[in-house]
Amino acid sequence: MLQAAYISLFALGGLCILVQFIAHKLRREEATGNNPQFLKFQRGYFAVYLLAMFADWLQGPYLYKLYSYYGFQEEQIAILYVFGFASTVLIGTWTPLAADRFGRKKLCVLFTVLYSLSCLLKLSRSYGILITGRIIGGIATSVLFSAFEAWYVHEHIETYDYPKEWISVTFMKASTWNGILAVTAGFTTNLISEWFGLGPIAPYMLAIPFLIFAGILVSTHWSENYSGQKIKFQNACSEGMKHILSEELTFMIGVTEALFESVIYIIIFLWTPVLDPDKPPLGIVFSCFMVSILIGQGIFQILSSKHVPVPSLLLAAMIVALVANVFCVFSTHPEKRSANLSFVSFLIFEISVGVYFPAMGFLRSHKIPEKHRWSIMNWFRVPINLISCIVLMLLHEDVFQHGNRMIFVVCVGLLLLASLCGARIVKLSKGDENLKQDVPLMESEHIHNIF
Incomplete structure (x- = not known):
């Protein structure tokens, strides 16, 4: 299966490049967003968002493998997944309300702290601590999937008054880079976990520096903003x-x-x-x-x-x-x-x-x-x-x-x-x-x- 995986990746990679090239040629360009100040603002957002996303992608390939490595059975691992899914949806419901009250910048900083803690808790072999880590990770994920983009949209419209049409330009670039980072994260986790022999815990430890750096950038370069209306x-x-x-x-x-x-x-x-x-x-x-x-x-x-x-x-x-x-x-x-x-x-x-x-x-x-x-x-x-x-x-x-x-x-x-x-x-x-x-x-x- 080792050889099949590598062959598939090269074949799929070639097909992906072809399909994306054709899609790009056919795409109707509605907005350019080439304003130098806008591009600077956009890069500031990407610097944080893509760091956070790469840290998230690093945690995808070896989660089940890690729990299995610790000796847990399939049904026990399923419970760990359930806690992660459930905490994401329950806390995700309240994320906009938290942004309303505390501010999106603070939530983004909180994300980096909680996700780093979730990674550290994976060092434990205690089932209870691992469940706690999954719950904390679910909370962090709910913030990642809401507060970052909400912060950007507010700054784009309310602070800088850029055209709304340029929002799709940013998200288009984010989507492209996000896909590239996802593929890169797979390579990276395979390299450190299997080629270097550091085991399934290694990707989670590697994610922490990226999260810390993202948190520092948010704290020092982002301004605070709040929802314009109370929900x-x-x-x-x-x-x-x-x-x-x-x-x-x-x-x-x-x-x-x-x-x-x-x-x-x-x-x-x-x-x-x-x-x-x-x-x-x-x-x-x-x-x-x-x-x-x-x-x-x-x-x-x-x-x-x-x-x-x-x-x-x-x-x-x-x-x-x-x-x-x-x-x-x-x-x-x-x-x-x-x-x-x-x-x-x-x-x-x-x-x-x-x-x-x-x-x-x-x-x-x-x-x-x-x-x-x-x-x-x-x-x-x-x-x-x-x-x-x-x-x-x-x-x-x-x-x-x-x-x-x-x-x-x-x-x-x-x-x-x-x-x-x-x-x-x-x-x-x-x-x-x-x-x-x-x-x-x-x-x-x-x-x-x-x-």
């Missing part, structure tokens, strides 16, 4: 739920998101135990996954620029993901196990993920009202984490223990339902002129949250 939590949640229940398209978007993204979370857990018995280079495998996502993003850009309807692309992504998980059901058969087929299936799934996120992001931005978006997205996160946590908890049941094939059967069922919902979205979206316009490159929003 009333109860009223916002109530209004968001009313909109979900009154608008069928919004409801179907939420159901589809919950079903598809819960499968993503499940596969985040499953890919290592499925492939690890064949001793693959986990960092290189992780890089292959990230390149596959970038290929999917490029495919989305190419097809959307040719005016293929976004709802149709969303449905296609779910069908491809469904086929990939069907392959996984066969490849994990106890008597006919095939690590190579599982690996290829995961690559296909990640390509579908690369198509799914910009498609879903585009639909949300056009169909969910801005004033209700925060509360509606919070409601969407609840079933995502509930489904994924319930499925992972099934690993405690005798019929599911060490039977990843059964988990993939569940994933097939979830994706089948998601595909049916996607077909309904296609039907509901017919004739909607807003969904026929050229699609800009969506901000990184979820690609950095895949693993």
